[in-house]
Amino acid sequence: MLLENNPYPQDIRVRSEAESLVAAGHRVEVVAPRADGQLAYERIRGVEVRRYRPYAADGRSMWGILLEYAVAVVALNAGALRALARGATVLHLHNPPDILFTAAVLFRLAGRRVVFDHHDLGPELVAVRFRSRWLVRLATWSERLTFALANHVLAANESHAQIARGRGGKQAREVTVVRNGPPSSWTRLPLRARDGKLNAVRLVYVGAIAAQDGVDALAEVLARLREHEPPLGAHLTVIGDGNARDSLEAALARWRTADAVTITGWVAPERVPELIQEADVCVDPAPRSELNDRSTMVKVAEYLALGKPVVAYDLLETERTAGGAAVLVPAGDTRAFAAAIAALAEDPAVRLDLAARARARAQALTWECSQEALVSAYASFGGTGTPRLR
Numbered sequence: 482m483l484l485e486n487n488p489y490p491q492d493i494r495v496r497s498e499a500e501s502l503v504a505a506g507h508r509v510e511v512v513a514p515r516a517d518g519q520l521a522y523e524r525i526r527g528v529e530v531r532r533y534r535p536y537a538a539d540g541r542s543m544w545g546i547l548l549e550y551a552v553a554v555v556a557l558n559a560g561a562l563r564a565l566a567r568g569a570t571v572l573h574l575h576n577p578p579d580i581l582f583t584a585a586v587l588f589r590l591a592g593r594r595v596v597f598d599h600h601d602l603g604p605e606l607v608a609v610r611f612r613s614r615w616l617v618r619l620a621t622w623s624e625r626l627t628f629a630l631a632n633h634v635l636a637a638n639e640s641h642a643q644i645a646r647g648r649g650g651k652q653a654r655e656v657t658v659v660r661n662g663p664p665s666s667w668t669r670l671p672l673r674a675r676d677g678k679l680n681a682v683r684l685v686y687v688g689a690i691a692a693q694d695g696v697d698a699l700a701e702v703l704a705r706l707r708e709h710e711p712p713l714g715a716h717l718t719v720i721g722d723g724n725a726r727d728s729l730e731a732a733l734a735r736w737r738t739a740d741a742v743t744i745t746g747w748v749a750p751e752r753v754p755e756l757i758q759e760a761d762v763c764v765d766p767a768p769r770s771e772l773n774d775r776s777t778m779v780k781v782a783e784y785l786a787l788g789k790p791v792v793a794y795d796l797l798e799t800e801r802t803a804g805g806a807a808v809l810v811p812a813g814d815t816r817a818f819a820a821a822i823a824a825l826a827e828d829p830a831v832r833l834d835l836a837a838r839a840r841a842r843a844q845a846l847t848w849e850c851s852q853e854a855l856v857s858a859y860a861s862f863g864g865t866g867t868p869r870l871r
Contacts, residue, residue: 681714705819
């Protein structure tokens with residue numbers, strides 16, 4: 482497995498897939514960037530992890546990110562070539578970005594399998610982050626090559642599967658939907674909910690703070706809650722970090738709501754459920770865009786698994802994930818977003834009903850459901866055997 486976008490095991494999708502494949506009898510090696518304090522090589526829960534020293538781009542400079550990618554291409558292709566020489570039979574590419582097609586060429590020439598794990602829509606992501614036509618064209622070309630070289634595509638949701646079959650030109654049998662999802666153990670954790678009308682509501686947001694995530698809009702939502710009649714106190718805990726944190730902090734200052742927000746930064750995965758459990762209402766403010774409409778927000782599935790009332794915008798894949806177990810308001814309408822939170826704070830019966838519906842819906846969204854699809858896809862390859870890395 483080649484991974485550029487996150488360290489390992491911090492990337493939950495990659496970690497879940499790698500460990501599931503190990504449990505199914507495969508030998509799995511992940512090549513990923515090395516975060517501070519990490520070893521260059523270690524074995525984690527049966528997964529062999531080799532790490533390279535990345536160029537640390539600041540996340541905002543286009544040229545800095547391009548240099549980051551250039552370093553990654555060299556390191557990850559070297560890792561792929563080394564694994565190929567040692568007997569690897571499947572190359573599993575994780576995006577973004579879609580820059581690893583050269584490694585795919587090597588594996589295809591050697592008669593090996595290539596899997597494209599389609600986490601994000603590359604061209605749409607580039608359009609949101611940089612608004613550069615030539616970079617979007619480059620991302621589109623890179624995505625097209627990656628699709629063309631892949632024997633099989635793992636799509637994060639049905640929207641991604643449609644893209645794989647459409648602009649990716651893949652046959653239906655060459656595409657498997659493997660959704661992100663929380664472990665089923667989360668659905669068995671105790672429900673925690675406060676009774677009665679809430680005069681001060683506890684809000685939680687989990688995930689990246691990036692331009693496409695719209696977290697800065699929560700500053701205005703908090704201000705709207707203070708204007709509610711009667712005024713509603715609120716405290717927001719943001720569990721995560723990202724390159725748009727400065728924009729969030731600026732928005733909090735502009736709306737004078739910084740005193741109502743705690744940003745924890747990234748925390749250990751085992752702490753996430755306990756922090757979510759402290760919430761009265763969980764939120765996802767991702768705005769409408771071609772990227773977000775077609776992206777599965779794993780945070781929503783995590784909120785549902787823990788039986789939390791959810792307020793989010795009515796994006797296509799968010800609706801599919803929630804399945805009627807969340808409060809969805811018109812995209813971009815911060816007044817409606819705040820009003821939905823206020824209505825939940827005032828009505829304990831609705832909160833209790835949403836908690837029950839969330840838990841029921843989450844049963845179909847756990848990683849164990851996705852794991853079956855992943856292992857079945859690998860079993861369908863036939864003749865590849867278990868990777869033998871010497």
